[in-house]
Amino acid sequence: MYYIDPHIHMVSRTTDDYETLAKMGCVALSEPAFWAGFDRGSVDSFRDYFRQLTETEPKRAAQYGIQHFTWLCINAKEAENVSLSREVIAMIPEFLDRPNVLGIGEIGLNKNTKNEATIFLEHVDLAVRHDQQILIHTPHLEDKYQGTRMILDMLCGDTRIQRHRVLVDHVEEHTIGPVLDAGFWAGMTLYPVTKCTPQRAADMIERFGPERLMANSAGDWGPSKPTAIPDLILELRRRGHSEAAIRRVVYENPRTFFEQSRHFAFVAPENR
Amino acid sequence: MSRTADQVLEQEFLQVRAKILEIAAFFDRLSEGGAVTNEQQLRLLRDGSTILNDGADEKAARVQLLFSRQYESNWREKFGV
């Protein structure tokens, strides 16, 4: 089955991973900008990172027939540095016309601080002013519920936001309901240890239905599994879901959401 | 499409048996190690395992909320953002 991974950090994966993803049916992916495992020292460091996301990774992906799309921002962890964040936000428009850029992301909260919230709101304003879609990171573990509610407060408090153009990622059992109820898209992240397993993701699909719901691997530099979506496909097949129902979540939903970005020049495999 | 309770039980019995055994062995290791300093953390684990046995639904979401920091709706006023 063909699938799209809507949230995967390929800069921290090997070229062999691209090959494996392609063999498993991945035909496109989207890579939000995130934390590199260390705090970067200057705006130029982000400028180079955005070149990597808009120049290098699309070429690496194309070698295996995978279309690479990306999202730009300074992540929530580094947003604690407000002055650096403002420099990065001012620089982002240099890259918004690059052909694989889908929007602003993954913005969000990490420890739910005042500085993180301040920079989140400034990113949202940037996205609105440039008519960009938004991809959102919600915090992990004990911070997730509080942070997700705070993010929803900020989004719902801005009447300029078109909710169907916002994806809220890393939802789990206690946050998926509020996100979907408010009219946003929701992404479940399949992480091996602390986060959501394919079994629990399948439970949420059965409980909430496929509307505005997708799944991703997050595959980054930490313990993670870039082929987590095929694991979910297998779990859903084992439970007796139809191929069409599975395809909706892992292929059609990401496509429908991304098609709202003017740069999503996706060519389906059957039309290549 | 969702499975019947009988199907779920049949397909997942051994996996869940193993998970319960892991938790039981964890509590054994804990008691053999003497007194615990972080009692609040231990209480969370005990309260979490209680949810598994109560009669109510939404167990996964309730376990998640048990391990979550509180949300206060007036946070924006507090932060001034």
Ligand SMILES: [Zn+2]
């Ligand atoms: Zn991410």
